[in-house]
Amino acid sequence: MNDPKIPVIAIDGTTASGKGTIAYKLAQYFGFNYLNSGALYRLVAYEAFTQGVSLEDKEGLISIAQNIKPTFHGREVIINGVDVWPIIGTQTYGNPASIVSRIPEVRYALEVVQHGMAKEPGLVAEGRDMCNTVFKDAQVKMYFDADPKVRAERRFKDEQELQSGKTLEQILEEVISRDERDKNKPVGRLYPAEDALIVDSTDKNREEFLQMCIDWCKEKG
Numbered sequence: 001m002n003d004p005k006i007p008v009i010a011i012d013g014t015t016a017s018g019k020g021t022i023a024y025k026l027a028q029y030f031g032f033n034y035l036n037s038g039a040l041y042r043l044v045a046y047e048a049f050t051q052g053v054s055l056e057d058k059e060g061l062i063s064i065a066q067n068i069k070p071t072f073h074g075r076e077v078i079i080n081g082v083d084v085w086p087i088i089g090t091q092t093y094g095n096p097a098s099i100v101s102r103i104p105e106v107r108y109a110l111e112v113v114q115h116g117m118a119k120e121p122g123l124v125a126e127g128r129d130m131c132n133t134v135f136k137d138a139q140v141k142m143y144f145d146a147d148p149k150v151r152a153e154r155r156f157k158d159e160q161e162l163q164s165g166k167t168l169e170q171i172l173e174e175v176i177s178r179d180e181r182d183k184n185k186p187v188g189r190l191y192p193a194e195d196a197l198i199v200d201s202t203d204k205n206r207e208e209f210l211q212m213c214i215d216w217c218k219e220k221g
């Protein structure tokens, strides 16, 4: 359980639905702390690669999750004094993170880290199970989605910058398979909370989208 006195804005959504950008902007707007919970699953995958632990080695992955101690500064994810977000934030770690996230014991271990982030003056937390599991008592809840083709195009732009050589079709396939996995895992599956503001960001421009979310937060207190 997290401290009920700390205000929490919880945001869930599919990959590339805009939750990262909006959550960070909301955190800046309200002066709250920011939690990118996907970064934790990415970190476990990263540590597994670094330590030579296979993604099939359940016990090894659980042990990594139980011992991980990152520090967050804005969008930076610091481990052993180094910001690893430029590495783990890439598409390369998206699928491994999704695989790791299916293990319930990994989720329970990371929940402890996530609750620890709910500190004064408040928290904006984004991911897949913020509203229904980790911060189910959050005062404000939101759920974002967008057409898979539009989300694949957003990812494609990032990949072009990274010169990964992936085609739009390959990325669309990855987006669809990640949605499938995220919505069908045994614990912490992605689905809209009953009391969430639901936004389809397909045709929204960023300013309009952000303003809508700010208004929703204010309406909820």
Ligand code: DC
Binding pocket: 015, 037, 038, 039, 041, 042, 094, 097, 098, 101, 126, 127, 128, 129, 130, 178, 182, 188
């Ligand atoms: O948001 P992201 O793309 O960085 O997340 C990477 C993966 O981590 C995502 O495909 C599923 C998993 N994840 C999760 O299971 N629960 C969360 N709260 C956040 C991410």
